[in-house]
Every structure is written in C-alpha cells, then in structure tokens.
Amino acid sequence: MTEARRLYVLLCGYEILHKTVSTRDRGGRYIMAEPICAYLIQTTKGYVLFDAGFNSYNVEDPFRRAEYFPRRHGGYPPIVEPQHELLTQLEQIGVSPKDVGEVVISHSHFDHTGNIKHFRHARITMQRREYEFAMNEAVPSDAVIKPDFDYPDIHWHLIDGDWEIVPGVDVISTRGHMPGHQSMAVLLPKSGMKVMPADAGDLMENYDEEILPGQSVDDDSARAAIVRLKRIVESTHGEFLLTHDPVLIQTTKLAPDYYE
Known part of the structure; x- marks a missing residue:
C-alpha cells in the first residue's frame, strides 16, 4: 500500500541552452527554453521535496x-519570474518550508540545488558519490554553485x-549523467x-530513442539509467514527469494543481 497521497509539480523557471546539452550530438543549431522543475510529494508521514530549483539571486x-x-550554456542565464519562485509556489499550496521534513537532491547542478538553504532544518538526501564530487575543490564543475x-x-x-523513503516513494540510483545522480518514483493511489528522472534524460526523445544526455561521467551507466527508468x-x-x-x-x- 502506497503512503503517497499527492504530487505537485513546481515550475521554477527556464534555462536557455543549446539542444545538445540534452541530446548528445543532436540538434546543435537549436536553442531551447527548457523548464526547471521541482516536485513536492505529500505522504502520510509528511512532505518530501524532490530537487530545490534555482536560486534567482544568482542572476x-x-x-x-x-x-x-x-x-x-553559452552564457545565457536562467529566467525566473516571481511566479516561478519555489517558496511562492509552496505558499500557494499552503505549505511552508518548515513543513517539509525530507528533501531529495537528484544531483549537484545549480538548477537543482538553488533553494536548499531554506530547508536546513530538514534531512537532505544525496548519493554519497555525488556529495563527494560536489565538495571536492580539486574537481571544479561549471554547473555546480557551491x-x-x-x-x-x-x-x-x-x-x-x-x-x-516510505512505501510508494522511492529514490532510484541513476548514476551516469553525474557520479551520484538519482531519480524518484512515486506510486499515487x-x-x-x-517517474521523475531529473537529468538522467531531459526530453522524451532521450527515452523514446535512448539518446544519451549531452554530458555524462559514464556513458554506459547513463544509458543503463535511461533503460532502467523506461522499464x-x-x-x-x-508516466514520466520530466x-x-x-x-x-x-x-x-x-x-497548485496536483496528481493523486
């Protein structure tokens, strides 16, 4: 029996980037406005936040x-309007940061970690490999804003x-795009x-044709992650929520609409 009750999709802004960031060696002439999403899961034990969006102060x-x-990404900063702010959307749902006890971070890139600071009271879950990568000063990454x-x-x-996390709410290890990338699967009543892959694959094209993301630390693992999520x-x-x-x-x- 699942303990998940509702799932909210939080649209936290847009990134302007070349399509090849999402699809390996495919679509280099195209520049896309790609959404940045986070997810709030209501369970019988409380709220779980999957990813923390983008910190608009950085732009x-x-x-x-x-x-x-x-x-x-060619120097294009993300676009975050007031309606995209993560805390604003939580407020519209009637949830404050202190109501969220669990935060799961898919990986350490800046469009997934931006609002962690508002949840320092909560348990923040990351794969150990990803944490070690993100905190390693000897391995700088342009996409990590420490x-x-x-x-x-x-x-x-x-x-x-x-x-x-609770029955029906699972963290899935999907390393490949990053050393400790993880996704989530939520069974709603x-x-x-x-299934929320995060950056294991940005677009449906990645899953329909098993196209690798633009960058990965391990191509074989990245491809295996796509296949696993598809299965x-x-x-x-x-259903995928990308x-x-x-x-x-x-x-x-x-x-404030939701899936249940």
Missing part, C-alpha cells in the same frame, strides 16, 4: 551573474544506491506510478 545580483553565467548548499548546519543524509514506466503502466522537457511541461499539471 539578480550583477556580481554573481557575471561570475557564474558567462561560462555556462555557495547554494555549502552550509555547516545542513543535515546531510548520504546514501549508496536505491532507498525507500489514483493515477498510479509517476519502470512500462512495467507499471506509469524536469526539462519544454513540450511535456505544457500538458503537465502545475501547482
């Missing part, structure tokens, strides 16, 4: 914008592999299985 502040974005999550009072919960959806007659697909987002229920 609003001219010094941070100049520091972080000339070298990322000040967004490098707080001494964060309650890190480091895991190795798959993990069940009425609409069934929802979960197919075997459960489930973090970055600009077509799928237009037919996705957005908060």
Whole structure:
C-alpha cells in the first residue's frame, strides 16, 4: 500500500541552452527554453521535496551573474519570474518550508540545488558519490554553485544506491549523467506510478530513442539509467514527469494543481 497521497509539480523557471546539452550530438543549431522543475510529494508521514530549483539571486545580483553565467550554456542565464519562485509556489499550496521534513537532491547542478538553504532544518538526501564530487575543490564543475548548499548546519543524509523513503516513494540510483545522480518514483493511489528522472534524460526523445544526455561521467551507466527508468514506466503502466522537457511541461499539471 502506497503512503503517497499527492504530487505537485513546481515550475521554477527556464534555462536557455543549446539542444545538445540534452541530446548528445543532436540538434546543435537549436536553442531551447527548457523548464526547471521541482516536485513536492505529500505522504502520510509528511512532505518530501524532490530537487530545490534555482536560486534567482544568482542572476539578480550583477556580481554573481557575471561570475557564474558567462561560462555556462553559452552564457545565457536562467529566467525566473516571481511566479516561478519555489517558496511562492509552496505558499500557494499552503505549505511552508518548515513543513517539509525530507528533501531529495537528484544531483549537484545549480538548477537543482538553488533553494536548499531554506530547508536546513530538514534531512537532505544525496548519493554519497555525488556529495563527494560536489565538495571536492580539486574537481571544479561549471554547473555546480557551491555557495547554494555549502552550509555547516545542513543535515546531510548520504546514501549508496536505491532507498525507500516510505512505501510508494522511492529514490532510484541513476548514476551516469553525474557520479551520484538519482531519480524518484512515486506510486499515487489514483493515477498510479509517476517517474521523475531529473537529468538522467531531459526530453522524451532521450527515452523514446535512448539518446544519451549531452554530458555524462559514464556513458554506459547513463544509458543503463535511461533503460532502467523506461522499464519502470512500462512495467507499471506509469508516466514520466520530466524536469526539462519544454513540450511535456505544457500538458503537465502545475501547482497548485496536483496528481493523486
């Protein structure tokens, strides 16, 4: 019996990037506006947040914008309007940050870690490999903004592999795009299985044709992650909720609406 009750999709802004960021060696002439999504799951034990969106201060502040974005995705900064702010959307649902006891971070890229600072009271779950990568000063990454999550009072919960939060709410290890990438699967009582891959594959094209993401630390693992997620959806007659697909987002229920 699943303990998940509702799932909210939070649209936290848009990234402007070349399509090859999402599909390996495919679509280099195209520039896309890809959504940035996070997810709030209501369970019988409380709220779980999957990913933390983007910190808009990193583009609003001219010094941070100049520091972080000339070298990322061709220099195009994300677009975050007031309606996209994660905390604003939680407020519309009637949820405050202190109501969220569990936060799962798919990986350490800046469009997934931006609002961690508001949840320092919660347990923050990341794969151990990903945490070690993100905190390793000797391995810099243009897509990691460490000040967004490098707080001494964060309650890190480091895991190795798959993990069940509560029955029906599962963290799935999908390393490949990043050393410790993870996805989530949520079984809802009425609409069934929802699979949120995060950046294991940005677009439906990645799953329909098993196209690798633009970058990965391990191509074989990245391909295996795509196949694994496809099999979960197919075997459960489930549905993908993709973090970055600009077509799928237009037919996705957005908060304060929800899936149940």
